[in-house]
Amino acid sequence: MKTMMMTMAAVAAIAAAIAPAVAQDAKAGEKVFLACKTCHAVLPGQNRIGPSLAGVVGRKSGLYPKYTYSAAMKAKNVVWTEANLDTYLTKPQAYVKGTKMAYGGIADAKKRKDVIAYLKTLK
Template sequence: MRGMAFGLGIMMLGMAGAAQAQTNPNFVQCAVCHSVKAGQNKIGPHLAGIVGRKRASVAGYSYSAAMKGKPGVWTEKELDLYLTNPRKHVPGTKMAFAGIPDAAKRAKLIAYLKTVK
């Protein structure tokens, strides 16, 4: 019974991510691990209001020591640097995503994230 409940939970997470991805195609890869709804952390922290937010500041999310140790605020420039290669920009980050090498795609994603409050 527990296995069935776990499987159903995983399926529902996938459906929620798919729904978010449908609202903005630039968010497809992100929706697997992140929500755009405040207070709804997934594998990664929610991204509602990320532009202008202090790093490692989402309540209820367990950040890596590396992210906690990197001071500052998520600006468009910082997001661009991080999303290019997360592990290079913040060595030791928990984010397993390799990055978005295409500058135009990063710009579209960041433009979308600016609208998410």
């Protein structure tokens, strides 16, 4: 029991130490997202060159109404979890070969996490 409590304390200490490195900041993400607004709207039903990103977190890929997706995006068939969005936003063309999204990606992990935090606020 004592060893288990020490182990739990060690895990908590490690988690607390690394939490600031992966913390998400939706306000910072909104600023990073400004580059995305040319192609993506944030209001439901407003598609642009890309689909609206309202409610994108938790949504299935390639299914937003009244948007014509590439065959590659339709075939990807994933749910946009935070992890999937992080991978996609790192290098969209590598994650979905044949996507229409020409954007090169966000190399900075903190900026990606912030953008995802912002996307989570869009309903």
